[in-house]
Amino acid sequence: MNLKAVTTLNELRHWFLLNQVSNKELYVIGILIVLSLLVAVFTKRFGIPTVVGYVFLGILVSVSVVKKVPLLSQVTKDWYAFLVESFDYVSNLALAFIALTIGTELSINVLKNLGKKIILIVIFESFGAFILVTASMLTLGKPFYLALLLGAISSATAPAATVMVLQEYNAEGNLTSTLLAVVGIDDALALTIFSFAEPIALIKAKGSGHLSLVTAIVHPVIEILGSVVVGLIIGYLSQLYITAVEDKTKRILTLVATVLGCSSLAVYANLSPLLTNMAVGFAYTNFSTKNLGIAEDMEVITIPLYAMFFVLAGTKIKIMQITSVGFLVLALVYTAARLIGKVGGASLGATIAGADDKIKKYIGLGLLSQVGVAIALAYTIQRDFAQFPELAVLIFNILLFTTAITEVIGPLATKYAVSMADEIKK
CATH class of the missing domain: 1.20.1530.20 (Na+/H+ antiporter like fold)
Structure with missing residues (x-):
């Protein structure tokens, strides 16, 4: 690995720490798992295959939908898009x-x-x-x-x-x-x-x-x-x-x-x-x-x-x-x-x-x-x-x-x- 690559990796590591990326990933995973639990409860109650509920949930929280939510700032939307793509x-x-x-x-x-x-x-x-x-x-x-x-x-x-x-x-x-x-x-x-x-x-x-x-x-x-x-x-x-x-x-x-x-x-x-x-x-x-x-x-x-x-x-x-x-x-x-x-x-x-x-x-x-x-x-x-x-x-x-x-x-x-x-x- 050359010096330029090492420098880039160090800068990237610093950027991740500075922006607390791991915490933001935890927030998104936590929200999605909690919502998945609610979906599982709902689908089991009405006899619907759980996978259908999961996919619909994914559509509702997709980047293209979240970007249309007026209550969220542009920075939050951009972070959400970045995090979802990183999974x-x-x-x-x-x-x-x-x-x-x-x-x-x-x-x-x-x-x-x-x-x-x-x-x-x-x-x-x-x-x-x-x-x-x-x-x-x-x-x-x-x-x-x-x-x-x-x-x-x-x-x-x-x-x-x-x-x-x-x-x-x-x-x-x-x-x-x-x-x-x-x-x-x-x-x-x-x-x-x-x-x-x-x-x-x-x-x-x-x-x-x-x-x-x-x-x-x-x-x-x-x-x-x-x-x-x-x-x-x-x-x-x-x-x-x-x-x-x-x-x-x-x-x-x-x-x-x-x-x-x-x-x-x-x-x-x-x-x-x-x-x-x-x-x-x-x-x-x-x-x-x-x-x-x-x-x-x-x-x-x-x-x-x-x-x-x-x-x-x-x-x-x-x-x-x-x-x-x-x-x-x-x-x-x-x-x-x-x-x-x-x-x-x-x-x-x-x-x-x-x-x-x-x-x-x-x-x-x-x-x-x-x-x-x-x-x-x-x-x-x-x-x-x-x-x-x-x-x-x-x-x-x-x-x-x-x-x-x-x-x-x-x-x-x-x-x-x-x-x-x-x-x-x-």
């Missing part, structure tokens, strides 16, 4: 634990029984959304690179809302097991599609260059396989220790250390934290000689984390900035094409695979949510397409518009699906 690490932590939870549901025995069905459902719903969104964007006359990026992102399904609803209502059964397996494998396939699509889109956006075999195939394959291998190794070692100890403190600290350690290692090695933690969860379930009993520990650890995750997701929905008719048409077409691709593709895949009737009817309803993985991919576009800043802004706005819809109807649709399948435990 991105909460989303990363929540996604890591969610990935672990999904991995624990991927039992080899379940996959053997449902393997063909799950694979067909994932392929049809992921590529259904990818193809329909890409085609619809091209039909609207949008550039090929934009259509390709939006198509790749649309294939992702955010597992957070689905997992949280299933846990909240203690859902159990064939549909629930299939749904958890599908959302887990779905993200792996979505990351694969995006890894192949992004280099092509970048070359098309630049209008020059050529697509090499290394860029198009080798790098994505290394990232995917590396993430899985690292996760399986760490998960195997972690479950050995958890199996050997009885002390609850050691078990919880081992669990948290594993998730955070895996995430850090994956980021450092340019791997996928999501796939790495999913592989850890898979190792927990399939390599352990006994039931590790981590479900209750996970639930206690993640309740406030998930609450903050969905509230912060809601704060990113900038409803007041969505005014253009052209943008609304683009966003609505994207949303409709993605929903049709997901629901229709999942049902078609289940039908071809000969799945149960309740899976054919309702599996697609649990795949509507998008915030999480899609936003992470949008950040990747913002980084890799730095010379096209307007492209990243447009994609973010489309995703946030879609989020405003899917994060409300998605959890409700998931609850409806498991309810109609009679898999909610009384």
Whole structure:
């Protein structure tokens, strides 16, 4: 680290101390957690999925709304905007634990029984959304690179809302097991599609260059396989220790250390934290000689984390900035094409695979949510397409518009699906 960098860090540290940034962060976190508690009480009382309440709360306390509050000074509004944007690490932590939870549901025995069905459902719903969104964007006359990026992102399904609803209502059964397996494998396939699509889109956006075999195939394959291998190794070692100890403190600290350690290692090695933690969860379930009993520990650890995750997701929905008719048409077409691709593709895949009737009817309803993985991919576009800043802004706005819809109807649709399948435990 050179002298200039050290000087800058010292100045930044002094600025944080001078402005008591840590205290201001505590104020915001405290307010959001208290409001989350009130939301949880309200939604439980009226039988509404809690995640819907969290997202609505996030919309109400979003920067675009707070900036319109006349009682607050401009300095307070600016500080609030700065602090809310600085909480991105909460989303990363929540996604890591969610990935672990999904991995624990991927039992080899379940996959053997449902393997063909799950694979067909994932392929049809992921590529259904990818193809329909890409085609619809091209039909609207949008550039090929934009259509390709939006198509790749649309294939992702955010597992957070689905997992949280299933846990909240203690859902159990064939549909629930299939749904958890599908959302887990779905993200792996979505990351694969995006890894192949992004280099092509970048070359098309630049209008020059050529697509090499290394860029198009080798790098994505290394990232995917590396993430899985690292996760399986760490998960195997972690479950050995958890199996050997009885002390609850050691078990919880081992669990948290594993998730955070895996995430850090994956980021450092340019791997996928999501796939790495999913592989850890898979190792927990399939390599352990006994039931590790981590479900209750996970639930206690993640309740406030998930609450903050969905509230912060809601704060990113900038409803007041969505005014253009052209943008609304683009966003609505994207949303409709993605929903049709997901629901229709999942049902078609289940039908071809000969799945149960309740899976054919309702599996697609649990795949509507998008915030999480899609936003992470949008950040990747913002980084890799730095010379096209307007492209990243447009994609973010489309995703946030879609989020405003899917994060409300998605959890409700998931609850409806498991309810109609009679898999909610009384």
